[in-house]
Amino acid sequence: MTAIDSSQQHAYDKVDTVHMTLEEVRALSTRVLEHYGFTRPHVEAVTETLVAGERDGCSSHGLYRLLSCINTLKAGKVAPDATPELHDIAPALLRIDAKGGFSQVAYLTALPHLIDKAKALGIAALGINHCAHFSALWADIEPLTDAGLVAFACTPSHAWVMPAGGSKPLFGTNPLAFGWPRPDKPAFIFDFATSMVARGEIELHRRAGKPIPEGWGVDAEGNPCTDPATVLDHGAMLTFGGHKGSALAAMVELIAGPLIADMTSAESLAFDAGAKVTSMGGELIIAIDPHRFLGAQAETELARAETLFESMVAQGARLPSQRRYLAREKSIREGVWISKTLYNDICNLIR
Amino acid sequence: MTAIDSSQQHAYDKVDTVHMTLEEVRALSTRVLEHYGFTRPHVEAVTETLVAGERDGCSSHGLYRLLSCINTLKAGKVAPDATPELHDIAPALLRIDAKGGFSQVAYLTALPHLIDKAKALGIAALGINHCAHFSALWADIEPLTDAGLVAFACTPSHAWVMPAGGSKPLFGTNPLAFGWPRPDKPAFIFDFATSMVARGEIELHRRAGKPIPEGWGVDAEGNPCTDPATVLDHGAMLTFGGHKGSALAAMVELIAGPLIADMTSAESLAFDAGAKVTSMGGELIIAIDPHRFLGAQAETELARAETLFESMVAQGARLPSQRRYLAREKSIREGVWISKTLYNDICNLIR
Structure with missing residues (x-):
């Protein structure tokens, strides 16, 4: 249906990866959130959902989300101490x-x-x-x-x-x-x-310069559209x-x-x-x-x-949830692999 | 998508129709259900859903269902006096x-x-x-x-x-x-x-001798199939x-x-x-x-x-529900048109 596999849920290159135990994922998320002034309950609760996402192979809900958490904070759209x-x-x-x-x-x-x-x-x-x-x-x-x-x-x-x-x-x-x-x-x-698909899926096609399949989106007039940029910026998803x-x-x-x-x-x-x-x-x-x-x-x-x-x-x-549970077993046993680009982007947040 | 309009929800010819007020629909259903020994509460409650179906333009849930109600009773699969x-x-x-x-x-x-x-x-x-x-x-x-x-x-x-x-x-x-x-x-x-569609929709294609669109069903091996009879009798719907x-x-x-x-x-x-x-x-x-x-x-x-x-x-x-509410207004004002074949089939139930 599409040339891009949906398991590539973030736009980072997975070839060049960093291995982390789940404990290390937890520690990294904790450091970043603490650095930005989130109070203890928020640091812990947000971290646990990011660890769970990485652990279950849902990288779009894993460490990757730290970047948008901090963006949301910087935009003044989330209270770190609520x-x-x-x-x-x-x-x-x-x-x-x-x-x-x-x-x-x-x-x-x-x-x-x-x-x-x-x-x-x-x-x-x-x-x-x-x-x-x-x-x-x-x-x-x-x-x-x-x-x-x-x-x-x-x-x-x-x-x-x-x-x-x-x-x-x-x-x-x-x-x-x-x-x-x-x-x-x-x-x-x-x-x-x-x-029809997650917004990130269409975003991935835009970054890869590839058209999206018909049925995913429309242009500004509501007509079928396979150009990801048009769908994201002027049209609508289906x-x-x-x-x-x-x-x-x-x-x-x-x-x-x-x-x-x-x-x-x-x-x-x-x-x-x-x-x-x-x-x-x-x-x-x-x-x-x-x-x-x-x-x-x-x-x-x-x-x-x-x-x-x-x-x-x-x-x-x-x-x-079968795929998620299999990923979970594997991650608990072997840890996870994070793209080096993502890892560096996260480390840069606290530099 | 398909040559058969889904508004033709039963297989009866609509050209040759009988006009009925909703009160007449109610009376006919009541007579049939009473004839077969349904107790008063069942006669009334079932009749009201059949009247509502006819009234709202959902003929597949209208008087047509009287035939299957009586079949179900004759097969010993429903208690008329529960x-x-x-x-x-x-x-x-x-x-x-x-x-x-x-x-x-x-x-x-x-x-x-x-x-x-x-x-x-x-x-x-x-x-x-x-x-x-x-x-x-x-x-x-x-x-x-x-x-x-x-x-x-x-x-x-x-x-x-x-x-x-x-x-x-x-x-x-x-x-x-x-x-x-x-x-x-x-x-x-x-x-x-x-x-994907109602079972009756595939039944209609069988009666009309027309293939069904891909995506509606599969054959006995789970392969895509456009033959309605194969899907209904040996395969599965999707x-x-x-x-x-x-x-x-x-x-x-x-x-x-x-x-x-x-x-x-x-x-x-x-x-x-x-x-x-x-x-x-x-x-x-x-x-x-x-x-x-x-x-x-x-x-x-x-x-x-x-x-x-x-x-x-x-x-x-x-x-x-917009279409249903429009049909309702019209039916209350003008009554409904029932196919003559269906009307005769129902009358035959009590002859």
Whole structure:
């Protein structure tokens, strides 16, 4: 479909690499974030998501993000010392005001309360508000599946994506994630953009001087366009799956925007005001306790989910997070390889 | 994309039509269902969904379904006199056992309780169990948006659809629906199959002796196939949007299957045992009260959703249920036109 492999998620040359243990990745991220004045909770929470990204082979959510974290800070679009404020707004609902900080500390603060509510009531929802958001949603799903809960998460981004049948950017890349806990196995988790591809994928084609496949974007008039620069600077990206993906993107705008009193992707882009940094806004997370739904039937019923997974794998279908879990095992054993260019760029941040 | 217009949702010739008022549609459905011994609540509830389908221009969920309702009854796969049993299983969770009846009476029985829980707690979920399921999900979403709630619904069907990367049918067409209430306007509602197209669409191509477009199905070995008969009888349908649609289809299997102690699509097809009737199993419905999330901010925040809809419409994108609402206005004013063949087939049921 395209000459550029999506595993090359950042634009750095991977041939010339630096080997790091996960402990070294953690130490480097910590040093950079401390250097720029992030308070202890932010240093730790952001670092853990970057380590998790590198570890799971998602380099676009790994150390690479340190560069945009610092850019976001320099642009004055994230508070390095925010102390989130939790609001218990209804028996089954929480909202946490991140106070302009990155989402991670706010989420970690609210997480035990969300788990408690879901286990007490059967289902509960959390809105994270006023956060700078760049973390992968699977990282927010995992602590919930670890607690034995079924979980959904979604967040708007910047208005880069055209609604099906429209002509102008309006929706964000609006990722949607879902997790299902598995006994004695890593959870079944998917996490995908409702845009056809990630924005970084189109960016990579621009840098490589290559056209993008049809179906990824349109020009300023809403016509099909294969020139990455035109799509990125004047046109719009497309949703996956035509009007169905577009409907899902609209749902994300609504439930992680107005429903939790936070910005849509259009409002987030306006707030960015040309700074081109991390999107600002909210995230919605819903957690369900299967043991409350199933009671004494839980063990038997959850075993039937395992039968479904086995049927998928037996016919050659990959479970959504399989690649990530394989990368994780390998990284824990062998460490990771970071491009030398990226490594130097990060070191330059603290020179 | 294809020579057959998807508005021709049943195989009957539309040229030779019978005009009916909605009251006449209601009376005809009532007579047929009464004739076959459905008890009063089932006659009324099933009839109302058939009337709603005809009224909204969704003929595949209109009177046409009477034929399969009666087939399902004759095959012994639906109880005409089931009295559903409601279980208040956790503060925010309900399950209702449909006792083998059609889903509608069970849903109507549970509905006020679901609304009460969502309004009291902020979010609540309902599992409908052991029902014969054929109703459109938008019909289940509407009473919730009418009550001012945000709602999700999904249900498995029969194992006709291949997981991405697989080779055999495993998932159902697994529809997914979402609704957002709008002040003084019909709700924003989408409802789509996670398969590329509805099964009936492929059936129509078979009857018309026309090949189906690539991307709709595969043969028995999992290879791309454009012969509708091969896809329907020996192969599998495909999900929309590749691995993303496939992930959503798997989610529907899980949350409207094992999570609520009900059948997956593979289990439903096994239960059908060649009878080729309506799928059997469960449905999951989640309702959220935006007023509990937003409190005093509700009016302002919900107005921002209206801005999003206006931005969509202004650039030519259609809101998901727009066509349905236009058909509704017209049908209420002018009545509907039913194919004479269908009308005669239905009348033959009670001759």
